[in-house]
Amino acid sequence: MSGLPEVRGKITENRLLADLTWLRVGGPADYLFQPQDVSDLQDFLRDLDPSVAVFPMGVGSNLIIRDGGLRAVVIRMGRGFNQIEVEGNRVTAGVAALDAHVARKAAEQGVDLTFLRTIPGAIGGAVCMNAGCYGSYIADVFVSAKAVTRGGELVTLTADDLNFQYRQSDLPGGWVLVEATFEGPSGDPEELSARMQSQLEKRDATQPTKDRSAGSTFRNPAGFSSTGRADDVHDLKAWKVIDDAGMRGARVGGAQMSEKHSNFMINTGDATAADLENLGEEVRKKVFENSGIELQWEIKRIGEYD
Template sequence: MTDDIAWPPLRGTLTEDRPLADLTWLRVGGAADALVQPADVADLSAFLAALPAGVPVFPMGVGSNLIVRDGGVRGAVIRLGRGFNGIAVEGTRVRAGAAALDAHVARKAAEAGRDLTFLRTIPGTVGGAVRMNAGCYGAYVADVLVEVTAVRRDGRVETIPAADLRLAYRSSELPEGAVIVEAVFEAPEGDPARLQARMEEQLAKRDATQPTRDRTAGSTFRNPAGFSSTGRADDTHELKAWKLIDDAGMRGARLGGAVMNPMHANFLTNAGGATAAELETLGEAVRKAVYAHAGVSLDWEIMRVGDPA
């Protein structure tokens, strides 16, 4: 732990040595040196400006696509809350705070006749969706993002055009240490009733094919091929991560409390009492098995942060 850090003042809440396991969907991981929950953008900006330059900063959403290692996270973990979850429809555009849930943004946009329905089944927040260029059903954040507002590591608040983020498949090039606080989307027009019906269909499809009631972090590995540099997907491509895992005989593979979900082979699951080390070790075993069987190297889609126990 970085006990010698003099944390700057904060109008929000700062909790030292805060366990993070209960803040992640997989319910594993150690403590953060400090969990920082700023009151608003000005509070976050002042905190980062006063934070010693050598202290790491990690922005954390709702922990839906994250493994926090058992030894915890050094530095300041920034978790945005109520001051950052507003959603407003402004003509053809939808403005959403980084802490707004993707599903809420999709629903509010649909009520106003704006189509961001692809966000409805994506777990997590707008900030994470932008950072990972989230997408499904052939639509991606890169298709609709106009710009983001971010607080840089030195406290500067700036607007970054979408093009400068270089959004690609499950990736972006956000400045190191920057925290997204808001995003603006250009949303196509649609009939509210039809948009609602589409979202219900997507939810039904997801629930029929994915283990939504189990303790997972979404897709574990990226699909290794079938995507262009812009993040556009060829959803008919046969090379899917789940199929490679299945063919390698790793569906249902288990290590302690960690298991590759029998319902969907690309969902790493805490079946009860798993540690972060067990989850990550099982994931690496899956990668080795797939490479041995098919000669394909799977890349993690789940973000893994922090120190080992």
């Protein structure tokens, strides 16, 4: 590719991204780079013109890419980054390893990371978003992570470096996570397996798991004792304030707030990214008018408007 470094992985120009996201919307990226391994990624970032924007992308489970696409190199990790290793109570996983696979592999070895079982997406996104469920967060089990800087240096990050907060962390722009290590409590494999099965049944009963969605659309509003950190109180639920504002089932074009769970936005089949984002903003407006609560997006929105 003209102007881009030589790589051992794969570079695709003007790559449409809609099929790489769970919501199936979005325009093209200037380039999509799929590195073969960590050293391939290091070399690419080191030699890439510093003025070229990069965007690390996971499995697109919590993402709206706008219809105009991305003027950037999107970096997407594949098989070279999905390893899972368990040693004692520590679990090290590549950023492309699915959260559910990490939870299952850990449980088989008697390590309790069961909260990851029902979280959509891969480990890279889970770390960046400080993903959590059932009162547990990535920050609670995090040991360290490895990342490649925009200049191509491989560094090790601690929890202090990432400054975990509710549904977010402070990974510097342009840095790309490659793996993370967690430490969970011990547990009986059979009991852990049964717990995960129960979680799955509860999820399927309450969430639109068969529809095209990106998980929770908005963060739960902070409680009275909130400090902005991972142990915040978020007893007030986003779905409740959405319901109170009369927005369960609301639609814009092909986008709809799910009738089954009103904090899930779904693509009913022909939604554009604009439909989804406009619906979300309409929900935020109605909730604020009804309750004075300003909902914050949990789904990441990036790219240019069409």
